[in-house]
Amino acid sequence: MSSLFEAIPFVENTLYESIISDISTQKYSIIDNFFTTEEVLALRDSLLLKYEEDAFKKSAIGNKDNEVVKKAVRGDIILWIDERSCNAAEELFFAKINDLKDYLNRTCFLGINQKEFHYAIYPKDTYYKRHLDTFQNDDRRKLSFVCYLNNEDWKPENGGELVLYLNSEEKAIYPFPGKVVIFESQVLEHEVKPVNTPRLSITGWLKTR
Numbered sequence: 123m124s125s126l127f128e129a130i131p132f133v134e135n136t137l138y139e140s141i142i143s144d145i146s147t148q149k150y151s152i153i154d155n156f157f158t159t160e161e162v163l164a165l166r167d168s169l170l171l172k173y174e175e176d177a178f179k180k181s182a183i184g185n186k187d188n189e190v191v192k193k194a195v196r197g198d199i200i201l202w203i204d205e206r207s208c209n210a211a212e213e214l215f216f217a218k219i220n221d222l223k224d225y226l227n228r229t230c231f232l233g234i235n236q237k238e239f240h241y242a243i244y245p246k247d248t249y250y251k252r253h254l255d256t257f258q259n260d261d262r263r264k265l266s267f268v269c270y271l272n273n274e275d276w277k278p279e280n281g282g283e284l285v286l287y288l289n290s291e292e293k294a295i296y297p298f299p300g301k302v303v304i305f306e307s308q309v310l311e312h313e314v315k316p317v318n319t320p321r322l323s324i325t326g327w328l329k330t331r
């Protein structure tokens with residue numbers, strides 16, 4: 123008799139295995155070219171178009187039921203992405219995210235069955251102070267996911283490093299285009315250093331119900 127697991131072919135994915143290994147040993151993983159140059163370009167165009175349409179709003183601290191806008195803590199402006207009404211670029215984005223999510227669920231039994239993603243723009247002189255990505259009234263966020271959509275010529279002098287506060291060191295990560303950073307939402311405190319050139323990204327969370 124064939125078992126349920128034999129019915130679903132499993133192909134090991136080297137990239138995903140290295141992400142899983144990184145997260146289990148150090149609580150975070152950095153993937154330099156998770157998105158191709160073309161994908162970044164399409165997603166950046168999508169972000170900029172929506173910004174021109176004025177769809178962004180000042181981001182808030184707290185979740186959707188408990189929102190307070192606090193400029194002293196974070197200065198980015200955000201736009202949530204609705205997976206049910208995606209454009210072509212966003213569809214490709216979610217195809218990659220869902221593939222990774224399904225792999226994580228099959229290999230790590232994480233039980234991820236929800237996700238939420240938003241575009242973010244950090245205008246000049248904004249930042250996001252040191253924080254954890256979980257809320258007092260909601261601990262469903264398991265993995266945080268940041269994808270940078272900056273121009274190819276982004277320079278370290280532009281600021282906006284993501285700093286992860288590890289046990290023994292502070293890890294600074296430059297927001298180069300196509301790079302993805304994944305980390306454990308409930309464990310790793312982090313911050314975004316002040317930017318002196320607008321900084322573009324998509325941030326999201328893989329969640330349990």
Ligand SMILES: O=C(O)CCC(=O)C(=O)O
Pocket residue numbers: 250255268283284312313314323325
């Ligand atoms: O953009 C980043 O590098 C991190 C953003 C962040 O920490 C957040 O939105 O919670």
Ligand SMILES: [Fe+2]
Pocket residue numbers: 253254255266312
């Ligand atoms: Fe965060």
